[in-house]
Amino acid sequence: MSFVVHRFFPTTIRLDRTIVNRILAYAQQAPELEVCGLIGAGEGVARRVYPVRNAAAEADHLFAMDPQQQWQGPFTPGELSALSWLSPLTWVTMGEKQPVDRAWKQPLINAIFVAKLSEQPQAVSNFTCPTCSQSLVTESYEGTQVFQCRFCAGTLVEDGKIARIIARTGRDRPCSERIQALARTVVQENQARHTLQMLKGGRNTVPLFPCPKCKNPMSRSFYSAAHMINVDRCSFCELTWFDRDELEMLQCLIENRIMPGVGLVNEGGAVELSS
Numbered sequence: 176m177s178f179v180v181h182r183f184f185p186t187t188i189r190l191d192r193t194i195v196n197r198i199l200a201y202a203q204q205a206p207e208l209e210v211c212g213l214i215g216a217g218e219g220v221a222r223r224v225y226p227v228r229n230a231a232a233e234a235d236h237l238f239a240m241d242p243q244q245q246w247q248g249p250f251t252p253g254e255l256s257a258l259s260w261l262s263p264l265t266w267v268t269m270g271e272k273q274p275v276d277r278a279w280k281q282p283l284i285n286a287i288f289v290a291k292l293s294e295q296p297q298a299v300s301n302f303t304c305p306t307c308s309q310s311l312v313t314e315s316y317e318g319t320q321v322f323q324c325r326f327c328a329g330t331l332v333e334d335g336k337i338a339r340i341i342a343r344t345g346r347d348r349p350c351s352e353r354i355q356a357l358a359r360t361v362v363q364e365n366q367a368r369h370t371l372q373m374l375k376g377g378r379n380t381v382p383l384f385p386c387p388k389c390k391n392p393m394s395r396s397f398y399s400a401a402h403m404i405n406v407d408r409c410s411f412c413e414l415t416w417f418d419r420d421e422l423e424m425l426q427c428l429i430e431n432r433i434m435p436g437v438g439l440v441n442e443g444g445a446v447e448l449s450s
């Protein structure tokens with residue numbers, strides 16, 4: 176066993192037998208770990224021992240749920256940060272009977288994401304991702320500036336800039352086949368869900384995201400009745416949040432004039448959900 180005596184004054188502290196025995200007893204509780212603690216001293220004589228939990232004991236026992244919903248581990252924070260699939264939304268726990276939480280909620284693991292953000296070239300903004308709780312970075316998009324999350328690929332746009340993005344739609348970035356197929360599916364699903372909700376007379380119970388700036392709950396709605404893509408808005412800060420692909424889907428709907436209830440023809444030729 177070894178221990179370091181940190182001193183505030185250049186003085187020697189004498190440890191008597193009782194204090195040493197207490198440290199040894201504490202060390203025996205977890206022989207594989209370094210013992211942490213404080214020694215209270217007065218006039219150069221140690222009087223009390225204050226054991227401190229060794230944070231490294233927990234750091235070596237991190238488990239994370241992989242994309243196939245299987246628990247992996249145990250990992251050290253270093254091993255965890257090397258995992259390609261680790262994101263702020265990954266479920267993590269420190270052991271079998273320990274609470275399970277999102278990775279960003281564990282300060283030890285959140286430090287990994289903060290470090291990754293500081294390594295990338297884009298400027299980090301003061302806005303926070305409503306799902307990952309990480310800083311958004313500034314990004315150039317359709318000739319204007321937007322803010323993106325490096326982890327979930329969501330985009331924050333100042334309301335005044337949306338019109339400019341839409342005006343340029345189809346010029347800089349033609350709508351890809353993937354986005355076009357996704358947009359059709361999402362609009363169809365959103366319309367079906369919306370119709371069902373209207374029939375039931377129920378309200379949307381999806382939890383609301385906090386605004387990336389003021390942190391108050393944003394309101395969720397379709398971009399417009401003709402463009403049924405979900406967006407989250409803070410009317411106070413005049414900001415709109417688009418989840419991954421949603422901004423491109425909106426552009427694609429406008430570019431290809433895809434309207435709800437029109438052109439949603441399935442492979443059998445039947446028109447679904449026409450209003």
Ligand SMILES: [Zn+2]
Pocket residue numbers: 304305306307308309324325326327328329
């Ligand atoms: Zn995010």
Ligand SMILES: [Zn+2]
Pocket residue numbers: 386387388389390391409411412413
């Ligand atoms: Zn706000």
